[in-house]
Amino acid sequence: MPPRALLAITTAALLGSTVSTVAAAPSPPPTCNATLVPGWSAGATILSKVETPTAAGCCAACTLLPECVVFVLDGTACFLKADAAGSHAKAHQTTGFVSAPPTDNPVPPSRSP
Secondary structure, eight states, X not given: OOGGGOOEEEEEOTTSOOEEEXXXXXXXXXXXXXXXXXXXXXXXXXXXXXXOSSHHHHHHHHHTSTTOOEEEEETTEEEEESOOXXXXXXXXXXXXXXXXXXXXXXXXXXOOO
């Protein structure tokens, strides 16, 4: 459960003999529809950087910023971006286009095995 989704209230007696914790139900994650492109990088204007191990977590973070249209996941570093300028091949990165990919520099076709 993400730390921000957890509300914990702890009370303890003066000598520490009583401790109770109450946790609120987590809020549902925002829905994110993105076109994922493994091995690709995009975007010049970085809005924020967050740590998350998955593209789904990166996408969810992007939906929290109205100006975020692209995210790039590099390991656990997630870069939230305001544009898709400078799209290019980049091994070990995954780009998520929250809006349509740019028409001036389209995503390359899939490679055949």
